[in-house]
Amino acid sequence: MLASRESYKRLASWPTRRSNLLFAKVAPPGSDPCTQITLNRLSARNVRTMVGEVAAQRALSEESIATLVERTSGVPLFVEELTRAVLESGNAKLSGHQIPATLQDSLMARLDRLGRAKEVVQIGSVIGSEFSYELLHAVHPIAQADLQTALRSLADADLLYLRGIVPDAAYQFKHALIRDAAYEALLKTRRKELHLTVARTIDEKFPVIKGSLRRVTAGIRFIRSKPQLLGAISLDLFAVLLAAPPSCCRSMRETSCA
Numbered sequence: 001m002l003a004s005r006e007s008y009k010r011l012a013s014w015p016t017r018r019s020n021l022l023f024a025k026v027a028p029p030g031s032d033p034c035t036q037i038t039l040n041r042l043s044a045r046n047v048r049t050m051v052g053e054v055a056a057q058r059a060l061s062e063e064s065i066a067t068l069v070e071r072t073s074g075v076p077l078f079v080e081e082l083t084r085a086v087l088e089s090g091n092a093k094l095s096g097h098q099i100p101a102t103l104q105d106s107l108m109a110r111l112d113r114l115g116r117a118k119e120v121v122q123i124g125s126v127i128g129s130e131f132s133y134e135l136l137h138a139v140h141p142i143a144q145a146d147l148q149t150a151l152r153s154l155a156d157a158d159l160l161y162l163r164g165i166v167p168d169a170a171y172q173f174k175h176a177l178i179r180d181a182a183y184e185a186l187l188k189t190r191r192k193e194l195h196l197t198v199a200r201t202i203d204e205k206f207p208v209i210k211g212s213l214r215r216v217t218a219g220i221r222f223i224r225s226k227p228q229l230l231g232a233i234s235l236d237l238f239a240v241l242l243a244a245p246p247s248c249c250r251s252m253r254e255t256s257c258a
Helices: 005-013 044-055 062-072 076-088 103-112 117-127 133-139 144-156 176-184 188-205 207-212 214-225 227-241 246-255
Strands: 130-132 160-163 170-173
Touching: 044 062, 044 076, 062 076, 076 103, 103 117, 103 176, 117 133, 117 144, 117 170, 117 176, 117 188, 130 133, 133 144, 133 170, 133 188, 144 160, 144 170, 170 176
Parallel strands: none
Antiparallel strands: 130 170, 160 170
């Protein structure tokens, strides 16, 4: 992946709880800057080590660890997410049938345990893979203390990355699968309402974002000119215009009116 100077600036501005070391290589002009690296699945031993690192001081039963080794198939992302799902369940001695069988099940289980923060992360998933505190609060105008508490819990759970300080903070989903899970957990009618709310909020209160998202503006104008089509196309149209997860866009296209 090629990184720009702006990307490095953004990385440097992110607050972290531990020290980080960033290696960067600058390729001479005319040379191939990309090197392909093949990553193999983790061995059972490495999975156990990773589970121990994620669990930190919280001990898991041997049955739980053995199940994690078997079900994660050596995929690091699955190891991390499934281990966190077990830890957040509050039961370190889960039997095999109590541990989620798939990554999707694991992410859904984590979301279900978020309480009121679940709604916040779902609204964020409608806005995009990255969203500002200011826009989120405009779309979901609950008490700022409650919103900030929910966002802190999401960051503490390693579901969102935080950059900056409220009210100028921005949040980014740790990876696309978390956003997909949060988005797909919404009822279709609720998704439709949220996409419309996000679009109207950008249109009325965020001229800078509106100016940079010409397709969003065009979509809003089109829908305003044809209100009779709102029910048939808004779900699909706003998903595309506001960068909903690609997998969700595909499913919505299949169910939208021809």
